[in-house]
Amino acid sequence: MPTSRITARFEKVRAEGRAALVSYIMAGDPDLETSYKALCALRDNGADIIELGAPFTDPMADGPAIQRAGQRSLKAGTKLTDVLALAKRFREDDQDTPLILMGYANPVFHLGYEAFADAAADAGIDGTILVDLPPEEDHELRDAYARHEISVIRLATPTTTDKRIAKVAEGASGFLYYVAVAGVTGSGSADPQDIREGVERARRVSGLPVCVGFGVRTGEQAAAMAAIADGVVVGSAFVDHVRTSLEAGTPDKIPSKIGALAAELSGALADAGRN
Amino acid sequence: MPLVLELEDEYRAAKKDPAFLSQMDDLWRNYVGRPSPLYHAERMTEHFGGPKIYFKRDELNHTGAHKINNCLGQVLLAMRMGKKRIIAETGAGQHGVATATVCARFGLQCVVFMGATDVERQKPNVFRMKMLGAEIVPVSSGTGTLKDAMNEALRDWVTNVHDTFYVIGTAAGPHPYPELVRDFQSVIGQEAKSQLMEREGRLPDAVVACIGGGSNAIGLFHPFIEDEGVRLIGVEASGHGIETGEHAAALNGGRPGILHGNKTYLLQTDDGQIIDAHSISAGLDYPGIGPEHAFLRDTGRAEYLTCTDKEALEGFQLCTRLEGIIPALEPAHAIARLGDICETMDKDQILIMNLCGRGDKDIFSVAEHLGMDI
Incomplete structure (x- = not known):
């Protein structure tokens, strides 16, 4: 089996002695063309892995920033198939940057797990995070993924026990997404010391690279996380640039603002290195 | 998790x-006032001329509903x-x-x-x-x-x-x-079963309840699921009519999906986005339905009918005038379907309907729909 893009990327990042920057944007926010430019800006400014949000009407695990991003995207008419088409377009010029589709189960279930798996593989999607599909319920999805090289990426939190981490890791691949604070996306910053133990536990039990997210907004916070984790996830801070640019009446600035934040974060991660 | x-x-x-x-x-x-009475709705029975109709009076509970x-x-x-x-x-x-x-x-x-x-x-x-x-x-x-x-x-x-x-x-x-x-609401069906046994010495032929998310219905149905001769009938809110797309009938007008941690029938678009439900009754206004109802429907154990806003208003008035009980708009949906259900039953049969809430809360919206000033 060839090495997956995700695994290859973690090997590269590790060889460079730093943590990976995992960035998130909502597909179709505010439109698909801007999202395409934002994806390129992320890649060109040091994002190692990109999570592409698929909008859903009922994003119960998301805070206000990503909720609104999803509403803007839905208002623009974005469908799951559009998200896949966006990924495919990005993949035409980029064979290396892992793309993770992040969203909720229902649109994927509605399209059909087999049909989705085929379309996602064709679009060059490397993994999915479906936040409301727990390990107990995703075997049909995993069966559909088995013919393709698509990773099921799962989440762990500070309340996840060792036994539960083992369950979460079963059938998961790529990396483990460690949610640093109890709560929804974009909620308050976590204290690195509090989560160090949790991340180490998650890595030990799962045997997967562990990326930490929820609450990271600045280069300084990212650097602090880098000392602990294999990757740092930043989402709401990118999505906020879409909102502020729209409010300022300058939607054309969205890609450059997102690129600038990616540059700040990746620069901080490069400087921080790994302990 | x-x-x-x-x-x-x-x-x-x-x-x-x-x-x-x-x-x-x-x-x-001592706080809620259980068991709630099982009441023989004589004039309603007479009106439809069919089976004997009993109301399970859960509208008499403290706070006015189940x-x-x-x-x-x-x-x-x-x-x-x-x-x-x-x-x-x-x-x-x-x-x-x-x-x-x-x-x-x-x-x-x-x-x-x-x-x-x-x-x-x-x-x-x-x-x-x-x-x-x-x-x-x-x-x-x-x-x-x-x-x-x-x-x-x-x-x-x-x-x-x-x-x-x-x-x-x-x-x-x-x-x-x-x-x-379901377990906490099953007290409704358990009481109804033993109360009818005491009164009539037998099981009912049908039990009827309105359905939004489905809590009062599953509470009534559950103790009767094993009793194969008892028909389980749920009534969903079809709002302005299923064909208009403005309704709350997840079983009759929705498709299987995943929301709020369960897999069930949902109102959704062709892209799997959730559609807002519509019903005159805010208590039935949910785009999904309890997963156990989805199962009872798929296995054919329970029947699920629908009732429009307009029909529910008629049911509301009928019950008020015939029985001197002002029902909530939710059970008014079940009341409105009683006529059709009775037609499929014999005169000597027995039906229990859960009157799951009282209508005090609804008088303002009913007045508005009927064009009356309060």
């Missing part, structure tokens, strides 16, 4: 704990788990009022999430909840309705799980909630 798994463990333990069960029994009896049966159970469970802060979602406000009531009774902090549009149109219940000491959080995210209130409550719960218990009002949500709600 750890939080729902912990809840499941605690519930399994509570179910076997005689102290828990006897406390619940005492409160049901909702409190479940709230009591869940709040006692919360106290067992040492949780001091109770949260709930509410649409029409009945579940919110019931939760706020039980929280007042036990001195617990209560926060109720309610769609911003519902806060506006359900002012009397908002006032009741405030008087009972609850904090109301208007939810304007999404479309500002019941499903969004549920999303917001789930967000609060995962953020504050260390001290917070989420009391879900309908037989939906992540496991074990559908089971929990």
Whole structure:
């Protein structure tokens, strides 16, 4: 089996002695063309892995920033198939940057797990995070993924026990997404010391690279996380640039603002290195 | 997941704990007013000329609906788990009022999430909840309705799980909630069964209930599921008509999907996005349905009919005039279908309908729909 893009990327990042920057944007926010430019800006400014949000009407695990991003995207008419088409377009010029589709189960279930798996593989999607599909319920999805090289990426939190981490890791691949604070996306910053133990536990039990997210907004916070984790996830801070640019009446600035934040974060991660 | 798994463990333990069960029994009896009567609706029976119609009078419960049966159970469970802060979602406000009531009774902090549009149109219940000491959080995210209130409550719960218990009002949500709600509401069907046995010495031929999320219906149906001769009939709200797309009939007008931690029938677009439900009755205004009803439908054990807003208003007036009981708009949907159901039954048969709520809360909207001034 060839090495997956995700695994290859973690090997590269590790060889460079730093943590990976995992960035998130909502597909179709505010439109698909801007999202395409934002994806390129992320890649060109040091994002190692990109999570592409698929909008859903009922994003119960998301805070206000990503909720609104999803509403803007839905208002623009974005469908799951559009998200896949966006990924495919990005993949035409980029064979290396892992793309993770992040969203909720229902649109994927509605399209059909087999049909989705085929379309996602064709679009060059490397993994999915479906936040409301727990390990107990995703075997049909995993069966559909088995013919393709698509990773099921799962989440762990500070309340996840060792036994539960083992369950979460079963059938998961790529990396483990460690949610640093109890709560929804974009909620308050976590204290690195509090989560160090949790991340180490998650890595030990799962045997997967562990990326930490929820609450990271600045280069300084990212650097602090880098000392602990294999990757740092930043989402709401990118999505906020879409909102502020729209409010300022300058939607054309969205890609450059997102690129600038990616540059700040990746620069901080490069400087921080790994302990 | 750890939080729902912990809840499941605690519930399994509570179910076997005689102290828990006897406390619940005492409160049901002396605080809620259970058992609720089983009433022979003579004039309604005469009107339809068919089977003998009984009403299970859950509208006589404290707070005016079946909702409190479940709230009591869940709040006692919360106290067992040492949780001091109770949260709930509410649409029409009945579940919110019931939760706020039980929280007042036990001195617990209560926060109720309610769609911003519902806060506006359900002012009397908002006032009741405030008087009972609850904090109301208007939810304007999404479309500002019941499903969004549920999303917001789930967000609060995962953020504050260390001290917070989420009391879900309908037989939906992540496991074990559908089971929990069903079990606490099954008191309706158990009582009805033994009351009819005492009165008539036999089982009913059909049991009928309205369905939004499905908590009162599953409570009535569940004790009869094994009794194969008993027809289980649910009535969904078809709003302006299923063909208009403005309805709340997840089973009759929806498709299978995944929402709020369960797989069931949902109102959704071709892209799997959730559609807002519409019904004249805010209590039936949910785009999904409890997963057990989805199962009962797919296996053919239960039948699911529909009733429009207009028909429900007729049912409301019929019951008020014939029986001197002002029903809530929710059971008015079941009442409105009684005529059709009776036609499929013989005169010597027996039907029990759950009159799950009283209509005091609905008089303003009924007056408006009928073009009357209050």
